[in-house]
Structure formats: structure tokens, C-alpha cells
Amino acid sequence: MRRNGRSLLYPALLTLGGVCLASIVALPLGAKARVAKGKVKSKRGMDPFTEFWMEWMTEYRGVVMVMVVLPLSFAFEQYFEVRDWFYRTFQVAPRLHDARVRHVQKQVRRWNAAGLRGKRTMCTARASWLTMSTRTATFKEDCSKIECCLRDILRVDVEKGFVRTEPLVDMRYMTRTLVPLGYQLAIQVEMESLTIGGLCMGLGMETNSHRFGLLQETILALEIVTSHGELLRVTRESNPDLFYALPWSHGTLGFLVAVELKIIPIKPYVHVRYLPCHTQEELCSQMKALSEAKNPPEFLEATVYSKETSVIQVGEFADVDSPEKRRKVNGVNHFWKPWYYLHVEEALTNKGPFDEYIPVRHYHHRFTRSIFWELRDLIPFGNHPLYRYLLGWLGAPKVSFIKLTMTPQIRREVVYKHVVQDIIIPAEEMAHSINLFHEWFEIYPLLIFPIAIFDHGPAHEGFLRNPTKKIPGKNCQMFFDLGVYGVPDKVRRKEAWDAKARIRAMEKYTRDVGGYQCLYADTFMDEKEFRLMFNHALYDKMREKYDCEGAFPSIYQKIRPEAGVLEDEGDANEKTAV
Numbered sequence: 001m002r003r004n005g006r007s008l009l010y011p012a013l014l015t016l017g018g019v020c021l022a023s024i025v026a027l028p029l030g031a032k033a034r035v036a037k038g039k040v041k042s043k044r045g046m047d048p049f050t051e052f053w054m055e056w057m058t059e060y061r062g063v064v065m066v067m068v069v070l071p072l073s074f075a076f077e078q079y080f081e082v083r084d085w086f087y088r089t090f091q092v093a094p095r096l097h098d099a100r101v102r103h104v105q106k107q108v109r110r111w112n113a114a115g116l117r118g119k120r121t122m123c124t125a126r127a128s129w130l131t132m133s134t135r136t137a138t139f140k141e142d143c144s145k146i147e148c149c150l151r152d153i154l155r156v157d158v159e160k161g162f163v164r165t166e167p168l169v170d171m172r173y174m175t176r177t178l179v180p181l182g183y184q185l186a187i188q189v190e191m192e193s194l195t196i197g198g199l200c201m202g203l204g205m206e207t208n209s210h211r212f213g214l215l216q217e218t219i220l221a222l223e224i225v226t227s228h229g230e231l232l233r234v235t236r237e238s239n240p241d242l243f244y245a246l247p248w249s250h251g252t253l254g255f256l257v258a259v260e261l262k263i264i265p266i267k268p269y270v271h272v273r274y275l276p277c278h279t280q281e282e283l284c285s286q287m288k289a290l291s292e293a294k295n296p297p298e299f300l301e302a303t304v305y306s307k308e309t310s311v312i313q314v315g316e317f318a319d320v321d322s323p324e325k326r327r328k329v330n331g332v333n334h335f336w337k338p339w340y341y342l343h344v345e346e347a348l349t350n351k352g353p354f355d356e357y358i359p360v361r362h363y364h365h366r367f368t369r370s371i372f373w374e375l376r377d378l379i380p381f382g383n384h385p386l387y388r389y390l391l392g393w394l395g396a397p398k399v400s401f402i403k404l405t406m407t408p409q410i411r412r413e414v415v416y417k418h419v420v421q422d423i424i425i426p427a428e429e430m431a432h433s434i435n436l437f438h439e440w441f442e443i444y445p446l447l448i449f450p451i452a453i454f455d456h457g458p459a460h461e462g463f464l465r466n467p468t469k470k471i472p473g474k475n476c477q478m479f480f481d482l483g484v485y486g487v488p489d490k491v492r493r494k495e496a497w498d499a500k501a502r503i504r505a506m507e508k509y510t511r512d513v514g515g516y517q518c519l520y521a522d523t524f525m526d527e528k529e530f531r532l533m534f535n536h537a538l539y540d541k542m543r544e545k546y547d548c549e550g551a552f553p554s555i556y557q558k559i560r561p562e563a564g565v566l567e568d569e570g571d572a573n574e575k576t577a578v
């Protein structure tokens, strides 16, 4: 059987590779011929060949996704599997680390010596398309780009419970390394391509954030190259001001070259119970009771399928040590399995509540395969059994390649006919916010998971304010993440839908209830509104102390509405009567 399976797999792979290669060669040649024959006329004043491509890639997005993005993602994935295996096995990275840090310092010192302070700010050289932000980071064009090629795990210390790692290590590499050792990051974030640097300098959260808080609470030490090229090791004890100012600072206080993060022991499986809720009240009261319990579950989240219906997922680490448990093992990420959010939804059918044992690494990356539920619009037939069995093994398209093949027209559609947003707001807002999201977006599912926001004391209030309504006996207040990803129903129904007005209403509501918008997403806030949402006191102090003005852009300069896409250009493009 295995031999038969293999002998079928290789011809299938070769055929697919051949078709992709042929298309990649044939399509541009065909396009060039059409342009040469004068069959393509420029409508926007671009050169006709580029214009033809832009239009083709916009029109045939699904084909580009399957023929280009998927094979590229697969090849990229395989390359990094081999590269990371080599570095891990031969322990190459720790020996190279110091030289890599010196390279960052040398570039920063060269920038200082060239007299660029105040003239041209610095940012990382990571290309915008590679990142997990929805933005295009146009600010980078005006910056000196500093290469921070630091992509390895330096040390895993299970006795002391921490991992020392470089910033470009992603979540896939992290679980690949830690899980076989019986450990995970205290906050092990879901999406495989998110990097440690992005999560520490931005934000990181997961379905056990009701226990540990945001990923920043699990940082033990940060190693930073300052605007003068000095290397600093920053801990809670040695430099609390800078330590609490660095999370969410987006590389505007210095370059991160290494970080120590807390790790926790795990078991091989996560026992997940799926609890259907048929009213909002049921959802809110259960989430409150579970998240604020004396002994809360290890993992907790809810997927909301309509205004009233949702499924709560309660997870606990487990061993599978009996035949009865073995029968309930479900490797949800195997390529032939249905997308996870659709599997969860089954709890709302006649099947009712159910439970299963998910191998821990499958649990960690349970939404990567369907990019939460974004893939249903990118590859509408992606969950069809035929597709899953024939092409599912190629994995999910990587967000990076989706971004790389995005034409300006698609970028505008992503902004004006589509929503990707997460907000973190106080727990008591759950029902109200679901109703508001229904009114503004009408997109389901919605994602919900509780997050403890900790009090660091008045001297160390970071970018997030200290909470005001702490849980009795605890040093934190319960907030929750509410995520919305997809195409609003009004857009699907081809009715007018004002993206900017809706997102701005969401931002105002978030500010009014003392919450925060996740900054990987597009924001429409002006600087005054942004400074109202986030506490800049400690951040401003550190910007001054470490001479960052004129050396790094401010956070707002990095996340502000992008010129040409989100900036006001009159209202013509904002009202999308489709």
C-alpha cells in the first residue's frame, strides 16, 4: 500500500510541478505577445505589460492562488524545514550569534557616522510582504534598512524554564523545537509564520492568555541594539523602564537581537471539549465563569457563528493512555481533515457537545491551514474533499505570498470590501461588542478568547494602561480579544458598505471602553486618537532617554493610514456600492 501510495505521489507531484512551471513560463510569454500585437491598451497610463499583469492577477486571483501561491508556499516551507533541521542538528546558530549581532551594531554605527540622524530614520530590512501585518509598510521606502538576519534558537533551558532565541524565529520553528522536548512557549501563538521579534515588539496573544496574559508578560530578558549601536540586556530588574516600554514599540526604541521567553512543560495531547451555546447570555456567563475560575482551564476560546450561537472550546493538556481515549484522537491538521472552524461548528448540529484529544502541535497550529476562515474567500473550494485529498498536502498558502501577489487593486479591495481586525476590550463588553460587530460588519465566525491584563504598578505602566477593575484576589483584569476576518454580508449582497466609517466607529468604541486595537491591522485613527488609545508616557520618556527621535520612526508613523490606500483622498473610494 505504502509503495503504491508513493508511486502515485511522485507522478502527481511531477505533473503538478510541470503544470505550474509551464504556466509560469507560458503566461508571461502569452501576455508579451498580446501586448506586442497591440491587443492590450493601457487605461491607467502604466506600461501595457505591467497593466495586463495587474488586471490578470486581479481577475484570476483564484488561479494565482492555486498555481503560484500554493507551490511557492510549499517550496518555501520545505526549504526552511531542511535549513532549520540542519542548524538545529549541528548547533550552528549559537556560534554565529555574536557575529550577527556585531553586524547589526556595525550598520547602526555606520548610519551614525554618515550623519543620518534626524535626516533618515532606521527600520528593519525585513520586506513588508514577508510580514504578517495587513499593511504595506510604505514608510520603509524612506528609511535606512538595517539587516537583522537572526533566525535561530540559541538555547533551551528546561531546568530554568526558558528559551533564548533570535527574533526571526517563527512559531512553526518554535513548536518544531520545543514540543519534542515536552515544552512550549508559555504563550505559544497559533499562526506558524509569526515571528518572535514581531510578537515581542508588537503584541502576542493566545487561548491561554487568560492565565499568562499577553506574550509580553512571559518575557524574561530582551537584548537590544540602541540607536548608537550599543548592546543592552534589558530585564525587569536591571532596567524596568525600558523593559516595560519595549512591548508594542514596533522597533522604535532599538533593534531586538535576542530574547529570553518563559517555557512551560506540556503533555502530548490537548483534550478539547466543545460546548455549544444557543444564546449570547450562555456564552458570556460561561466564558466569565471559566476564565475567572480559581483553577481555569489551560486553553479557552469561543467561535461565534451567529449573533446568538457559538461554540466554547475548553482545552486541557492530556495523556492518551486508554483505548477509549485513543479512539478520540483527532489530528485536526492532517491535510485531508475538514477545516478546523467547520469541525468546531458541528457542536451546533444534532451532534451536540463532543470532546476529543488533539496532538499538541496540531492544537497549536489549528487555524493555520484555513488561515482562520480567510481561505474560504481566497480558495472557495479549499475545503472540498476532492481538493483536500488531491492538493491539501501542499498546505496553506503563506500570508507572505498572498501579499506578494496582491495587486494595488486587490489591496484596495482588502481594505474597502473586507475586514481584518482584532480588538482587546474589557470582559463585560462581550455581548454588547458582538451586537455592534453584527451591526457594523455582519461577518461570521467571530473569534473570542479571554486575556488577563496585568497591573505593573504606576511606575511601570507600559503602552497598555494598568487595569482599573481587577478580579478580587488577582493582580489583573479580564479582557478578551474579539477578531473579525472576512467579507461583510452587505458587500456579499452587493449593498453599499462604508468601510472607513465602520472601522472608525469600532476604533472609537474601543477607545471609549478602555480597550486596544491590534496594530497588525489597518487603522484609520489620527495621531491624537492613537495617543488616546495607548498610554505614551513611559514610551515618550524612553524615546528621549535613548535618543530615538530622528533615529527611528515613531510607532504612529509606522502604523498610520497608508498613503494612497487609507489616507483621505475624498470619499469616492470609501463608499463601496459594489
Ligand SMILES: NC(=O)C1=CN([C@@H]2O[C@H](COP(=O)(O)OP(=O)(O)OC[C@H]3O[C@@H](n4cnc5c(N)ncnc54)[C@H](OP(=O)(O)O)[C@@H]3O)[C@@H](O)[C@H]2O)C=CC1
Residues within 6 Å of the ligand: 122, 123, 124, 125, 126, 130, 131, 132, 133, 148, 167, 189, 190, 191, 193, 194, 195, 196, 197, 198, 199, 201, 202, 203, 204, 205, 206, 250, 251, 252, 254, 255, 256, 257, 518, 519, 520, 558
Ligand atoms: N495572535 C497574535 O498574537 C497575532 C499577532 N499578530 C501581529 O503580527 C505581528 C507579527 O508579525 P510578524 O510578521 O512576525 O512581525 P513584523 O515583521 O510585522 O514586525 C512587527 C513590528 O515589530 C518590529 N520588529 C520585528 N522584529 C524586530 C527586531 N528584530 N527589532 C526591532 N523591531 C522589530 C517591526 O519593525 P519594522 O517595522 O522596522 O520591521 C514591526 O514594526 C505582531 O506585531 C502582532 O501584533 C498577528 C496575528 C496574530
Ligand SMILES: C=C(/C=C/[C@@H](C)[C@H]1CC[C@H]2C3=CC=C4C[C@@H](O)CC[C@]4(C)[C@H]3CC[C@]12C)C(C)C
Residues within 6 Å of the ligand: 132, 133, 134, 190, 371, 372, 374, 399, 402, 403, 406, 414, 420, 422, 447, 481, 483, 485, 518, 520
Ligand atoms: C490576530 C489573530 C489572527 C489574525 C489573522 C487572522 C490575520 C493576521 C494577518 C491577516 C492577513 C494578512 C494579509 C492578508 C492578505 C490579503 O490579501 C488577504 C487577507 C490576509 C491573508 C489577512 C488574513 C487574516 C490574517 C492572517 C488572532 C490569533 C487573534
